[in-house]
Amino acid sequence: xxxxxxxxxxxxxxxxxxxxxxxxxxxxxxxxxxxxxxxxxxxxxxxxxxxxxxxxxxxxxxxxxxxxxxxxxxxxxxxxxxxxxxxxxxxxxxxxxxxxxxxxxxxxxxxxxxxxxxxxxxxxxxxxxxxxxxxxxxxxxxxxxxxxxxxxxxxxxxxxxxxxxxxxxxxxxxxxxxxxxxxxxxxxxxxxxxxxxxxxxxxxxxxxxxxxxxxxxxxxxxxxxxxxxxxxxxxxxxxxxxxxxxxxxxxxxxxxxxxxxxxxxxxxxxxxxxxxxxxxxxxxxxxxxxxxxxxxxxxxxxxxxxxxxxxxxxxxxxxxxxxxxxxxxxxxxxxxxxxxxxxxxxxxxxxxxxxxxxxxxxxxxxxxxxxxxxxxxxxxxxxxxxxxxxxxxxxxxxxxxxxxxxxxxxxxxxxxx
Amino acid sequence: xxxxxxxxxxxxxxxxxxxxxxxxxxxxxxxxxxxxxxxxxxxxxxxxxxxxxxxxxxxxxxxxxxxxxxxxxxxxxxxxxxxxxxxxxxxxxxxxxxxxxxxxxxxxxxxxxxxxxxxxxxxxxxxxxx
Numbered sequence: 336x337x338x339x340x341x342x343x344x345x346x347x348x349x350x351x352x353x354x355x356x357x358x359x360x361x362x363x364x365x366x367x368x369x370x371x372x373x374x375x376x377x378x379x380x381x382x383x384x385x386x387x388x389x390x391x392x393x394x395x396x397x398x399x400x401x402x403x404x405x406x407x408x409x410x411x412x413x414x415x416x417x418x419x420x421x422x423x424x425x426x427x428x429x430x431x432x433x434x435x436x437x438x439x440x441x442x443x444x445x446x447x448x449x450x451x452x453x454x455x456x457x458x459x460x461x462x463x464x465x466x467x468x469x470x471x472x473x474x475x476x477x478x479x480x481x482x483x484x485x486x487x488x489x490x491x492x493x494x495x496x497x498x499x500x501x502x503x504x505x506x507x508x509x510x511x512x513x514x515x516x517x518x519x520x521x522x523x524x525x526x527x528x529x530x531x532x533x534x535x536x537x538x539x540x541x542x543x544x545x546x547x548x549x550x551x552x553x554x555x556x557x558x559x560x561x562x563x564x565x566x567x568x569x570x571x572x573x574x575x576x577x578x579x580x581x582x583x584x585x586x587x588x589x590x591x592x593x594x595x596x597x598x599x600x601x602x603x604x605x606x607x608x609x610x611x612x613x614x615x616x617x618x619x620x621x622x623x624x625x626x627x628x629x630x631x632x633x634x635x636x637x638x639x640x641x642x643x644x645x646x647x648x649x650x651x652x653x654x655x656x657x658x659x660x661x662x663x664x665x666x667x668x669x670x671x672x673x674x675x676x677x678x679x680x681x682x683x684x685x686x687x688x689x690x691x692x693x694x695x696x697x698x699x700x701x702x703x704x705x706x707x708x709x710x711x712x713x714x715x716x717x718x719x720x721x722x723x724x725x726x727x728x729x730x731x732x733x734x735x736x737x738x739x740x741x742x743x744x745x746x747x748x749x750x751x752x
Numbered sequence: 753x754x755x756x757x758x759x760x761x762x763x764x765x766x767x768x769x770x771x772x773x774x775x776x777x778x779x780x781x782x783x784x785x786x787x788x789x790x791x792x793x794x795x796x797x798x799x800x801x802x803x804x805x806x807x808x809x810x811x812x813x814x815x816x817x818x819x820x821x822x823x824x825x826x827x828x829x830x831x832x833x834x835x836x837x838x839x840x841x842x843x844x845x846x847x848x849x850x851x852x853x854x855x856x857x858x859x860x861x862x863x864x865x866x867x868x869x870x871x872x873x874x875x876x877x878x879x880x881x882x
Contacts, residue, residue, distance in 0.1 A: 588784055590780070729807070731803060733801050741773055744775075
């Protein structure tokens with residue numbers, strides 16, 4: 336009995352990937368090889384199922400195929416060793432037996448998530464490994480999403496696994512203490528995947544895999560595994576509340592449209608309501624973290640039907656809270672914008688001055704972009720033009736650069752020269 | 753056959769062009785539609801835009817092998833601004849694309865007629881002669 340392959344099948348395959356990998360890793364006690372074997376099984380499934388239909392027990396099928404690959408590999412390894420030592424013995428090689436119908440351990444996916452976001456990894460390799468091992472994506476898809484050649488991505492993933500192996504981390508759930516120490520790194524990786532997708536969802540790369548959607552899917556999964564953790568839910572809410580504006584943030588020529596100029600009827604109301612619902616549920620639990628606060632700020636923006644209806648005093652209060660919970664120059668920068676909207680642009684400009692000596696941000700284009708915007712608000716066009724131009728020269732995003740150059744040009748036309 | 757089509761910035765040390773808003777917008781729209789066109793014709797391989805030259809550094813290995821960085825030199829005449837790699841049927845087609853880039857609209861909507869460098873990209877070994 337098989338089920339025909341349809342539009343949802345690829346999703347099913349990806350959802351199964353971490354469960355299969357968890358089961359195979361536990362049986363063979365070798366995460367790195369298991370991960371390669373599961374990737375091969377996934378590719379085999381994709382080819383075979385799309386032609387012949389999905390087997391009755393797709394998970395069992397995948398576990399069996401991956402295990403067979405690993406078994407073959409173990410046999411080959413032993414045979415090679417025997418040839419080398421010239422010991423020709425007839426031995427039955429013992430390989431772990433695989434019970435196809437065995438129960439799945441939902442903790443497996445969680446173990447994998449913590450493993451892939453291991454502190455020994457750089458963020459780029461943690462991202463790649465998470466997408467493959469937990470997200471069930473192929474190396475080719477991940478390479479395509481980051482616009483790098485496939486062998487480069489394969490190498491990045493294989494080095495990440497070597498680092499994990501070298502760290503000697505066992506395949507088990509982190510202790511409660513490790514859990515709370517390492518969860519922020521896990522959430523950060525998911526957040527980076529989302530941002531990569533959101534930032535690159537513009538322009539010439541329409542054929543790219545949608546990383547923002549993948550991040551939402553992975554975070555949804557993480558929320559299912561850690562339903563009591565307010566920050567996991569907060570992160571999911573933040574992603575939904577941000578992603579909701581996607582259709583409105585670029586124009587027909589791929590130009591960037593800032594929040595206050597967006598056509599808000601294009602915002603995805605279903606994502607907004609889900610985000611707000613999730614966020615409300617976490618806030619009733621008492622603790623308030625970095626992602627919940629950012630989600631709350633996004634929610635206030637999303638709730639305004641028109642830009643002029645935005646509840647800036649509430650946003651300002653939330654940034655003040657965020658400054659206490661997770662202070663950073665970037666938070667101060669955003670706080671200055673909110674302060675300008677509530678108390679006037681001079682107040683915002685004054686707050687920006689405190690950042691001029693913050694080394695991490697002093698040369699960052701965002702500081703010049705915000706300063707230009709506030710200078711325009713106070714009517715100092717000449718300085719505003721200068722800062723729009725500096726910002727345009729410093730940003731590493733072409734759509735953003737275009738946007739900033741156009742702001743400078745627009746103001747120059749208003750200034751009698 | 754693959755070609756690289758290279759566009760230079762007009763002057764070194766020069767950052768954001770001070771053009772009228774509509775001229776800037778026309779220039780940006782031109783570049784975006786050119787990329788779309790090359791993708792649709794199946795000739796697009798890759799394209800990248802580079803940051804302005806004031807972000808560039810010259811790097812040499814010092815005695816200890818560590819990088820020694822230097823600012824860029826204002827006397828340098830030209831800097832690469834960006835490039836396209838295209839896979840086309842003939843050199844003429846690559847030149848035609850380059851001419852199009854060259855005539856990108858500038859101030860007042862007039863074609864810039866920038867000099868564009870076109871060079872073939874070396875390929876792998878040729879097929880066996882049988």
